[in-house]
Amino acid sequence: MNDKTAIEAHNLTVSYNRRPVLWNVDFELPAGQVIGIIGPNGSGKTTLLKAIMDLVKKSSGYVKLFEQDLEEVRERISYVPQRESVDWDFPASVMDVVLMGRYRKNKLLKRLSKADRDLAAEALEKVNMLEYSNRQISQLSGGQQQRVFIARSLAQGADLYIMDEPFVGVDAATEEAIMLLMQEMKKEGKTVVVVHHDLQTAKLYFDWIVLLNTRLVASGPKDQIFNEALLQEAYGGKLNVLSKVGELIKEKDFPVREK
Amino acid sequence: MKETLEFFSFSDPNVRFVVLGTMILGATAAMVGSFAFLRKRALVGDAIAHAILPGVCLSFMVSGDKNPIALIIGAVISGWLSLMVIDGISRTTKLKSDAAIGIVLSVFFGFGILLLTSIQNSGNAAQSGLDNFLFGKAASLTQDDILIFSGIGLVLIVLVLLFYKEFKLISFNPDYAKVIGLPVKFLEFLLATITVLSVAVGIQAVGVVLMAALLITPASGARFWTNKLSYMILIATVFGALSGLMGSYVSYVAPAMPTGPWVVMCLSLLTISSIWFAPKRGMFARFKQHRDNKKKILQENILKLFYHLGEANQDFEAGRSFATLKASRELSESELDRGLKLLKQQNYLRKMTDLWYITQAGLEASKRVIKLHRLWEMYLNQRLKLEPDHVHNDAEAIEHIITPEIEQQLERELDFPVKDPHQSTIPYQES
Numbered sequence: 001m002n003d004k005t006a007i008e009a010h011n012l013t014v015s016y017n018r019r020p021v022l023w024n025v026d027f028e029l030p031a032g033q034v035i036g037i038i039g040p041n042g043s044g045k046t047t048l049l050k051a052i053m054d055l056v057k058k059s060s061g062y063v064k065l066f067e068q069d070l071e072e073v074r075e076r077i078s079y080v081p082q083r084e085s086v087d088w089d090f091p092a093s094v095m096d097v098v099l100m101g102r103y104r105k106n107k108l109l110k111r112l113s114k115a116d117r118d119l120a121a122e123a124l125e126k127v128n129m130l131e132y133s134n135r136q137i138s139q140l141s142g143g144q145q146q147r148v149f150i151a152r153s154l155a156q157g158a159d160l161y162i163m164d165e166p167f168v169g170v171d172a173a174t175e176e177a178i179m180l181l182m183q184e185m186k187k188e189g190k191t192v193v194v195v196h197h198d199l200q201t202a203k204l205y206f207d208w209i210v211l212l213n214t215r216l217v218a219s220g221p222k223d224q225i226f227n228e229a230l231l232q233e234a235y236g237g238k239l240n241v242l243s244k245v246g247e248l249i250k251e252k253d254f255p256v257r258e259k
Numbered sequence: 260m261k262e263t264l265e266f267f268s269f270s271d272p273n274v275r276f277v278v279l280g281t282m283i284l285g286a287t288a289a290m291v292g293s294f295a296f297l298r299k300r301a302l303v304g305d306a307i308a309h310a311i312l313p314g315v316c317l318s319f320m321v322s323g324d325k326n327p328i329a330l331i332i333g334a335v336i337s338g339w340l341s342l343m344v345i346d347g348i349s350r351t352t353k354l355k356s357d358a359a360i361g362i363v364l365s366v367f368f369g370f371g372i373l374l375l376t377s378i379q380n381s382g383n384a385a386q387s388g389l390d391n392f393l394f395g396k397a398a399s400l401t402q403d404d405i406l407i408f409s410g411i412g413l414v415l416i417v418l419v420l421l422f423y424k425e426f427k428l429i430s431f432n433p434d435y436a437k438v439i440g441l442p443v444k445f446l447e448f449l450l451a452t453i454t455v456l457s458v459a460v461g462i463q464a465v466g467v468v469l470m471a472a473l474l475i476t477p478a479s480g481a482r483f484w485t486n487k488l489s490y491m492i493l494i495a496t497v498f499g500a501l502s503g504l505m506g507s508y509v510s511y512v513a514p515a516m517p518t519g520p521w522v523v524m525c526l527s528l529l530t531i532s533s534i535w536f537a538p539k540r541g542m543f544a545r546f547k548q549h550r551d552n553k554k555k556i557l558q559e560n561i562l563k564l565f566y567h568l569g570e571a572n573q574d575f576e577a578g579r580s581f582a583t584l585k586a587s588r589e590l591s592e593s594e595l596d597r598g599l600k601l602l603k604q605q606n607y608l609r610k611m612t613d614l615w616y617i618t619q620a621g622l623e624a625s626k627r628v629i630k631l632h633r634l635w636e637m638y639l640n641q642r643l644k645l646e647p648d649h650v651h652n653d654a655e656a657i658e659h660i661i662t663p664e665i666e667q668q669l670e671r672e673l674d675f676p677v678k679d680p681h682q683s684t685i686p687y688q689e690s
C-alpha cells in the first residue's frame with residue numbers, strides 16, 4: 001500500500017478509426033489524493049479512462065497502475081462508467097446492480113454469499129441509498145442512479161477509484177455527498193480519480209488536476225494549475241430545479257407544451 | 260367441442276408430440292431470447308435464423324441423410340459463423356451493426372437457398388422435407404424430435420441458470436464486466452452458442468422467417484409486466500410455452516391451419532395484450548395518466564382564468580358569466596363546460612343564477628398556479644437568462660407539474676420574489 005504513483009500514462013495515444021482522440025498523453029498521478037481530470041466535451045476524458053481500464057485499444061504507449069500492469073492489480077482498481085453509458089430501464093433493482101461489484105472471475109458458477117450482500121449493503125449505506133435497496137433502477141433520479149454506480153464501485157473494495165463524470169446530472173445534495181465521500185476515501189488512503197468538466201468547483205474538490213484537450217495541457221497540484229493563468233470560464237451555478245422538472249416530465253409523461 | 264376435448268385429453272400420441280415439441284421450443288427460445296432482447300440484439304436472432312440454412316444443407320450434402328443431430332450441428336456451425344462475421348464486419352469497417360446484420364443475413368440465406376435448390380434438383384430421395392427448415396414442420400414432429408428438443412432444451416436451461424448473474428451483467432453493462440475481470444469474450448461466446456442452438460431447434464417448429472419472433476416477442480411482452488429480470492424471463496418462458504400449446508390447439512381444431520404460424524400468432528396476441536393491459540407500463544395505464552394530466556391542466560387553467568379576471572378589476576369575488584369565461588381563454592365550449600363542472604364538484608367554484616363564483620379554496624388553488632407560473636418565469640429569466648418574452652409558453656406547461664417540494668426549492672432559490680419578469684405581482688398563499 002505504499003505505492004507512490006497510482007497511475008502512470010506513458011506516451012499514450014488512442015485513435016478511433018485512425019483519428020487520434022488522445023495524443024501522446026504522458027503523466028504520473030500520485031496515490032492517496034483526489035484527482036480531477038478536466039477538459040471540454042469531446043476532449044478525450046472518457047477515452048483516457050477507457051484506455052486506463054483497457055477497454056479501448058491503445059495505438060501506442062502504455063499505462064501502469066501502482067507501477068504494474070492492469071491484469072496484476074485488477075482487484076485493486078474500481079471503475080465507475082459514465083451514467084448514460086447504460087440503459088437504466090434495465091429490469092434490475094438497486095441491490096442487483098450494487099451486487100455486481102462483488103462478481104469475480106473465481107465466483108463464476110457460484111452464488112453470492114452473505115458476506116457479499118453485507119458489503120453491498122454497507123456500500124449503499126455510504127452513499128445514503130440503503131433504503132432504496134429494492135427500488136427499481138428505472139425509478140431513480142439521476143443523482144440516485146449515480147450513487148448506485150458509486151456504491152457498486154465501493155462494494156468492490158478497491159484502492160483506486162476511477163469515476164467518469166459522477167457530477168453530471170445530479171442534484172446539489174448528491175454532488176455534496178459524493179464530494180464528502182471522496183474526502184472520506186482519501187482519508188482511508190484511497191486514490192480517487194474523477195472526470196469533471198466544471199473548473200469552478202474543480203478547485204474545491206481536487207488536490208491534483210489534469211487538464212486534457214486531446215493532448216495533455218497540464219498536470220499538477222491544483223495551486224500550481226490555477227496559478228498558471230488558466231482563466232476560468234464563468235459557468236453559472238447548477239440548475240438543479242431544471243433537472244428535477246425534467247425528471248418529472250419524463251416520469252409523468254407530461255407534455256412540454258400544453259398543446 | 261369434441262375436438263377440444265380430444266386435444267386436451269392428449270390421448271393421441273401425435274398431439275402429444277406436437278404440443279410438447281412446440282412448448283419446449285417456444286419456452287427455450289423465449290428464455291434465451293430474453294437476453295438478446297435486453298442486449299438490444301433483436302435483429303441478430305433473425306440473422307441467425309436465416310444464416311442457418313446453408314449449414315443445414317451442407318451437412319445434408321455431406322452426411323447424405325436427414326439425421327437430425329447432424330443437421331443441428333451443421334445449423335449451429337453456420338449460425339455461429341454468421342455471428343462472427345457480423346461481429347467482424349462491425350468491428351473492422353465503419354458499417355453500423357444493422358448494416359452488417361443485413362449483409363450477413365442475405366448472403367448466408369441466399370447461399371442456403373442456392374444449396375437447397377441444387378439438393379432438390381439432385382434427385383436424392385431423402386431430401387424431401389429439408390425445406391421444413393424454411394417453413395417449419397410443427398405438425399409432424401416425431402418422438403425422436405421431442406427427445407432431441409428436450410435434451411437440448413434442458414442443456415440450455417441449465418446453462419442459463421448457471422451463468423445467470425454473469426449474463427445479467429454483460430447484458431446491462433459489458434464494459435464493467437470486462438473491468439472487473441470477468442471472461443466477457445467467453446461469456447459472449449456462450450450466450451451466442453446458446454442462442455444459435457435454440458434457433459437451430461426452434462426453426463424446425465416455425466421456420467426461418469418466424470424464428471426471430473419466437474426469440475424476441477415473448478421477452479418484449481413480458482417486460483411490460485415486471486421490473487425484475489428473473490420474473491421477466493419466467494413470464495417470457497411461460498408466454499413461449501403457452502403459445503406453443505395454443506398454436507397446436509388451433510391447428511388441431513382447424514386442420515387446414517399450419518401450426519408454426521399459429522404459434523407465432525398466439526405469441527403476438529399475448530404480447531399485444533401485454534402492451535395494452537399491463538399495469539403501469541401498458542398503454543391503457545399510460546392513457547389514463549395522460550387523461551389525468553389533461554384534466555389537471557384544464558382545471559388549473561380555468562382557475563387561473565378566474566384569478567386573471569379578478570386581478571384585472573381587483574375584484575376576485577365577482578360572478579363571471581359563461582360567455583365572459585369563454586371569451587377570455589382559448590377553450591372550446593365543451594371543454595370549458597366540463598372543467599367548470601369538475602371544479603364545482605371540488606367546491607372550487609359555485610354557480611348561482613347563471614354566474615360562476617370562485618370559492619375561498621378555489622382562490623387559494625388559483626393563486627398557487629399563478630405563483631408557480633410566475634416563479635417559473637423568474638427562474639427561466641434569472642437562471643437560464645431567457646428573455647422575459649420567451650418564458651411564458653414554457654411556464655404555461657410547467658406550472659402544472661411542479662410539486663410542492665420543487666415549489667419550496669424555487670421559492671428559496673429565487674428568494675421569494677415579489678414581481679415576475681413582466682412586473683406582475685406574484686401571489687403567495689396566506690398562511
Ligand SMILES: Nc1ncnc2c1ncn2[C@@H]1O[C@H](COP(=O)(O)OP(=O)(O)O)[C@@H](O)[C@H]1O
Nearest residue numbers: 016017021039040041042043044045046047048
Ligand atoms: N466509439 C467511438 N468511435 C468513434 N469516435 C469516438 C468514439 N467514442 C468517442 N469518440 C470521439 O472521441 C472524442 C473523445 O471522446 P470522449 O473521450 O468521449 O470525450 P469526453 O469524455 O472528454 O467528452 C470525441 O470527439 C468523440 O466523438
Ligand SMILES: [Mg+2]
Nearest residue numbers: 045046082165
Ligand atoms: Mg465523457
